[in-house]
Amino acid sequence: MKPDQFLQLREADWRELDDLLNRATKQPKSLTPTDATRLGDLYRAATSDLALARRDFPQDRVTSYLNQLVGRSHSLLYRKRRVSWERVWHYFRADIPLAFRQNIRLFGIAMVLLFGPALLAGILSYIDPELARFLLPPSVQGLIPEIEAGRLWTEIEVSQRPLFSSLITTNNIQVSFLAFAGGMLAGIFTTYILIFNGLMLGGILGLTFHYGIGWGLTEFVIAHGVVELSVIGIAGAAGLMLGRALVRPGLLSRGDALRIAARDAVKLAISAVPLLIVAGLIEGFISPNEFIPFAVKIAVGLGTGALMYTWLLLGGTRIFHLN
Amino acid sequence: MIEDKFVLDTPENVHVDFEIAGIGSRFFAVLIDQIWLFVARLLLGMLGFAIYNASDFDDETGILVLTLGTVLIFITGWFYFIFFEISWNGQTPGKRYMGLRVIKTNGLPLSASEAAIRNLLRIVDSLPSLYGAGLVTMFFQPQSRRLGDLAAGTLVVFEQTEVSLDRVKDREWIDLSHVVMSEQVLDLPVEKISASLHYMAEDFLTRLRKDQMASSGKMVARQMLSSLYTQMNLTNEAVHVSESSLIPYISQICLRLRQMEKSEE
Numbered sequence: 001m002k003p004d005q006f007l008q009l010r011e012a013d014w015r016e017l018d019d020l021l022n023r024a025t026k027q028p029k030s031l032t033p034t035d036a037t038r039l040g041d042l043y044r045a046a047t048s049d050l051a052l053a054r055r056d057f058p059q060d061r062v063t064s065y066l067n068q069l070v071g072r073s074h075s076l077l078y079r080k081r082r083v084s085w086e087r088v089w090h091y092f093r094a095d096i097p098l099a100f101r102q103n104i105r106l107f108g109i110a111m112v113l114l115f116g117p118a119l120l121a122g123i124l125s126y127i128d129p130e131l132a133r134f135l136l137p138p139s140v141q142g143l144i145p146e147i148e149a150g151r152l153w154t155e156i157e158v159s160q161r162p163l164f165s166s167l168i169t170t171n172n173i174q175v176s177f178l179a180f181a182g183g184m185l186a187g188i189f190t191t192y193i194l195i196f197n198g199l200m201l202g203g204i205l206g207l208t209f210h211y212g213i214g215w216g217l218t219e220f221v222i223a224h225g226v227v228e229l230s231v232i233g234i235a236g237a238a239g240l241m242l243g244r245a246l247v248r249p250g251l252l253s254r255g256d257a258l259r260i261a262a263r264d265a266v267k268l269a270i271s272a273v274p275l276l277i278v279a280g281l282i283e284g285f286i287s288p289n290e291f292i293p294f295a296v297k298i299a300v301g302l303g304t305g306a307l308m309y310t311w312l313l314l315g316g317t318r319i320f321h322l323n
Numbered sequence: 324m325i326e327d328k329f330v331l332d333t334p335e336n337v338h339v340d341f342e343i344a345g346i347g348s349r350f351f352a353v354l355i356d357q358i359w360l361f362v363a364r365l366l367l368g369m370l371g372f373a374i375y376n377a378s379d380f381d382d383e384t385g386i387l388v389l390t391l392g393t394v395l396i397f398i399t400g401w402f403y404f405i406f407f408e409i410s411w412n413g414q415t416p417g418k419r420y421m422g423l424r425v426i427k428t429n430g431l432p433l434s435a436s437e438a439a440i441r442n443l444l445r446i447v448d449s450l451p452s453l454y455g456a457g458l459v460t461m462f463f464q465p466q467s468r469r470l471g472d473l474a475a476g477t478l479v480v481f482e483q484t485e486v487s488l489d490r491v492k493d494r495e496w497i498d499l500s501h502v503v504m505s506e507q508v509l510d511l512p513v514e515k516i517s518a519s520l521h522y523m524a525e526d527f528l529t530r531l532r533k534d535q536m537a538s539s540g541k542m543v544a545r546q547m548l549s550s551l552y553t554q555m556n557l558t559n560e561a562v563h564v565s566e567s568s569l570i571p572y573i574s575q576i577c578l579r580l581r582q583m584e585k586s587e588e
Contacts, residue, residue: 002518002584007492014488047335054338057519061526065491071339074331075412075424079432083409087435159383162390170397177401177443184447184470242474255473262474266440 017042094316110236113194118202125206165284176235176272187243224283226305238268331430341480355417441471
């Protein structure tokens, strides 16, 4: 058979398939169940047409037409479920906590990388404030004179609080995403972010305690700090997962190990978004509010922390399901 | 021309070829997306200022506008690519304009999670600046995948441009009525040439006439003729045909094939 004869013979079907594909992409709702079945039939017919064309006239433009037609149908027909609210709900209810529990050891390591330097910097700068100058990054050195004068910088005007809250939240989410993405550099950048943030946290706290305003800062930090610092640890774990896959892929190829690790790691990175929004709202509106007593702030901090860890440790398990 | 091909095996056991997108087209796609983002943010900024202005530079409104601005800049920066690649099945405005699409390495459409992975890792690819890390990875990776693609298990292909059937049907075969048949060609066993190769030769002549292959024409002509000769089991004969007779010979062979086709009907 010549290409032109073949084309004449099959043209009607190809045109119908082409029309259905266009409708399926542009107005998917206009497809009836009959149309959908027809689409499947026409696609299968087109695949065998393509096989035939490849054998008989591989170089002809009929073949490249069919190649394109089958390619378009394939990407439409084999498309996975669309993103639905149900999927999103399941993702947050079960997928994220499961990924967290499976990688809880890396979460532990991330927390050590965060709090180890924090503790060290805290003790050192409490004993000798001069050391804080070495430990604190230049960006926060400006706070040192404030602390020395016994002043806190945590008072935020009521009208400024929404802006402050959004700045804090977006910045924290950005840091979490960086900690995750930094895993691609063999985990080195992730480790750096964790240690850096730990030094900063510990250094400042130690310094404030040295100058007697430590409880004031603790009062400010406690309400949002539990969730916020845990999230840095979670995002750090996500980055370390990528780094581990690259450094120690085990029996898998590096590429495969990375792909498998990324599938779970991205869940942890995404969990940072809702958690940090909650933390940011608390940091913007509850933490700087001088009318809320210290005890309530502690309760908020411990309460949100307990909720978060309940979700992460029990989400998607049977215990949680029965509730 | 060497094309990077990605071959997809469908469950129906048929191959579909995709052409892998190179560095250039992907760079332009990102550039277009960045321009879009910039324009969108500029418009939002102007809107914000207009609102602030309308409120007579009221402080509270100003704070509100800044708050919304912070959130919107953050969302557009991190979620523009994720949003479009999920809802447009692997395309963003820039990719659509350049005819690119992200697919999984097994040829299936990418999932939401893969869109998130490859775009959250975009930041490492853009290190130290201007996608330096991404470019280096793409350069050394046979399928031109950047770091985000490696982690997500995706690659970027040229979306097959929709060839319309009418264009396929529209074979304008050039007029060969003036071609004078030479003895050498009359003796050739042209009936051994397949329809597929005949059509290819006709396409070649059409394109040559339209001047679409000005400089490479001669070289391709030699290849064309030797393919024709090979099918006639005259593998080494084509070498002896002089440069100036290449195209006349191909024309004459095509003419004979056309005559044969007519007589069959």
